[in-house]
Amino acid sequence: MKALRNFLDNQKPHFKEGGKFEKLHSMFDAVETLLFVPDTVTRKGSHIRDAIDMKRTMIVVFIALLPALFFGMWNIGNLHYLSAGESSTLWNNIWYGFLKMLPILIVSYGVGLGLEIIFAQIRHHEVNEGFFVSGLLIPMIVPPEIPLWQLAIAVAFAVIFGKEVFGGTGMNIVNPALLARAFLFFAYPGDISGDKVWIADKADAFSGATPLGNALVGKFENLPSVYDMFMGFIPGSNGETSTLFILIGAVILLATGIGNWRIMFTVFAGGYIMGLLFNLWGENAYMDLPAHYHMIMGGFAFGAVFMATDPVTATQTKKGMYIYGFLIGMIAILIRVFNPAYPEGMMLAILLMNVFAPLIDHYVIEGNIKKRLKRLKTVTS
Amino acid sequence: MSTAYKIKKGLDIKLLGEAEKTIVDLNAKRFAIKPPDFIGCFPKMLVEEGDLVKTGTPLFYDKYRKEIKFTSPVSGKVMEIVRGAKRRLLQVIIESDGKDEAVDFGKTDISSVDRDTIIEKMLTSGVWPMIRQRPYSIVADPKVAPKAIFVSAFNTAPLAADFDLVVHGKGTEFQAGLDILAKLTTGKVYLNIDAKNTTSKVFLNSKNVQINQFSGPHPASNVSVHASRLDPINKGEVIWYAGPQEVVSIGKLFLEGKLDSERVIAFAGSEVLHPKYFKTNMGARIVNMASGNVTGGTNRFISGNVLTGDQIEKDGFVGFYDSLVTVIPEGDYHEFFGWIKPGLNKFSFSKTFLSQFFPNKKYRLDTNLHGGKRAYVMTGKLEKVFPFDIYPLQLIKAIIVEDIDLMEQLGIYEIDDEDFALCEVIDTSKTNMQQIVRKGLDLMRQEMS
Secondary structure (H helix, E strand, O other), X not given: OHHHHHHHHHHHHHHOOOOOOHHHHHHHHHHHHHHEEOXXXXXXXXXXXXXXXXXXXXXXXXXXXXXXXXXXXXXXXXXXXXXXXXXXXXXXXXXXXXXXXXXXHHHHHHHHHHHHHHHHHHHOOOOOOHHHHHHHHHHHOOOOOOOHHHHHHHHHHHHHHHOHHHOOOOOOOOOHXXXXXXXXXXXXXXXXXXXXXXXXXXXOOOOOOOHHHHHHOXXXXXXXXXXXXXXXXXXOOOOOOOHXXXXXXXXXXHHHOOOOHHHHHHHHHHHHHHHHHHHHHOOOOOOOOOHHHHHHOOOHHXXXXXXXXXXXXXXXXXXXXXXXXXXXXXXXXXXXXXXXXXXOOHHHXXXXXXXXXXXXXXXXXXXXHHHHHHHHHHHHX | OOEEEEOOOOOOOOEOOOOEEEEEEOOOOEEEEXXXXXXXXXXXXXOOOOOEEOEOXXXXXXXXXXXXXXXXXXXXXXXXXXEOHHHOEEEEEEEEOOOOOEOOOOOOOOOOOOHHHHHHHHHHHOOHHHOEEEOOOOEOOOOOOXXXXXXXXXXXXXXXXXXXXXXXXXXXXXXXXXXXHHHHOOOEXXXXXXXXXXXXXXXXXXXXXXXXXXXXXXXXXXXXXXXHHHOOOOOOOOEEEEOHHHHHHHHHHHHHOOOOOEEEEEEEOOOEOOOEEEEEEOOEEOHHHHOOOEOOOOEEEEEOOOOOOEEEOOOOEOOOOOOEEEEEEOOOOOEEOOOOOOOOOXXXXXXXXXXXXXXXXXXXXXXXXXXXXXXXXXXXXXXXXXXXXXXXXXXXXXXXXXXXXXXXXXXXXXOOHHHHHHHHHHOOOOOOHHHHHHHHHHHHHHHXX
């Protein structure tokens, strides 16, 4: 540890301005601060500071994602062997899934972090930890059979046009991970929709349709049981099938206070109420689908827990959070039931509300401003 | 007779090294008045090094408000006039002759004295700067009649001095000071006490004021918090405020005709061996408090509390308005994988460290920033330690982009940089919020004058 510190201190001058590796300064800085919390002390204002920093915040989200990630790996293996009609053990399944996901994770982190470091170097910033989470989110919301070159392009697009053009993490309008998925969805629809992509090396005879895929074409009799959908034994994107394991992540996020309960709760509430409203209307079979089915199908739970709660792209005022979450839930179900082209509405609902979040905040803050003006008028009159 | 207000949002940071309630004579030889303590003041010197001064002799005045004079807290000789970069005046150091000869400003009958005489007397004696105004926290403008005056009889900041102890036995002077303040405002004088911990008769028996009880975590004792509940500051309105020791000084000026610069200062913090109170005068040199009484490591000496105080040297001087000197360890070390540790001994408002399960634990906290500066990512956290109907992050952003109108609309007049101290502590992005808010307030002051 001490030797490592000394090594870093010895190498540091080479990475400073004028040093032989000055172009790698941001990379060095990222590695150094990863290994050691810097020795910076307070200079202005409060002399003591909270132990939490961006790295701590992001590692909590990262940990919250792990249960769903490991289940996803198991599920990839399980479905693969199931489709092939072979029996397998727990570890076989996980190992198969791990091998499937490893290249996806490597491409996601490699491309994303590479771009982050380049931008940090150009801007003379420290490398932001935001992609630490985004880099894991993206592999979890794509199918196991996603072509890696497509993934690389999508990640690059999301990082550059979703984040860096606005000034980096904290300044972006829409969620970069969802933007990557939206990019894949519209640029290469064949590889991210349909019945063939959700099970790795699927045997042709086996139906690989997701619950949402079945619902879209009206095959409600093919829907898996509520238990299977809740547990996640269904085809779908890598990490988003198991509502149970996503909820374990939600508990971690809420217990640590990193995730926002207002948004999480209202997304589920909005979706459920929309489901109930459709039940009342009952025009077709999809509308008659019990409201709780919507919560456990597709990416609804994953979006509610990990995507809608992204603090940068969500609303930032308390009142705004209720409105934002509720509308995401409602719009997601609305798109599912009414749009014949897209089986899933969660991604589009969140991206849409990301764009409207600043507007919602604007009106909430306007209310605060008006209250202040009113007080002034009552004083002066 | 008194109304109770419960402050829900906030945070008490529990630190080791609270001052024991005994008062010792400091016997300081040197004292200093530090112009940077007075926000927006452009000092013009009236004395030179070597001049002999009495207690109450003017040392300098404010270039833009010539009537406001700053006087010597003790009698003796002007030792040194310390200037910094661009010849900025930093300290005027006086060496005490121990005689305590004071300029006689004459006794006054408090019941019959009029407002103009009061102000005149306070200005010439140098007592005036003890009253500050909101917005901006500058020395009060004698030409303005404030809509209310606030006196906070308690302090919820970490390790803060116990004002009950500090004013002990000074009931007559304190009441005289309150009577004077009552003549300066068109509205009320609010004396705000701690609902639980204020027990001193000096405060509880005060007359000619409205007594209000406050309870809850820090910043429950901040003037802005009191004003927000009792009499919110609108655009164009001004309130004044002063601390209990300052009120005693005001009272003494009229009762005895002399500048009273006596102060009781708490010396506290995890690095102090015997934390206790010292009796001395304003601006005392802390060397006698610290010598042989602090631990050996690299320490930070702070005049004031750890949230809002100013860093001083180990032989520096107590600030004009401060009643506390805190000593904590410096945090200039690298911590191996510090951000991933379970954190049993780490203080955090967030619930991401194991220490959250020990809410009553007292900490030895150092000055490490615990991370790097980032853009604002987390939301909804600052509001939990910010007990105002104001959006803190939005206001901060309005200040950063220097949008004067928006700052005003979002309520910048109602707050001060000290109100953002807790936000700054818990900020995941490690920005200097108090500095940003001060910049915003300075900008407003320039625009409005």
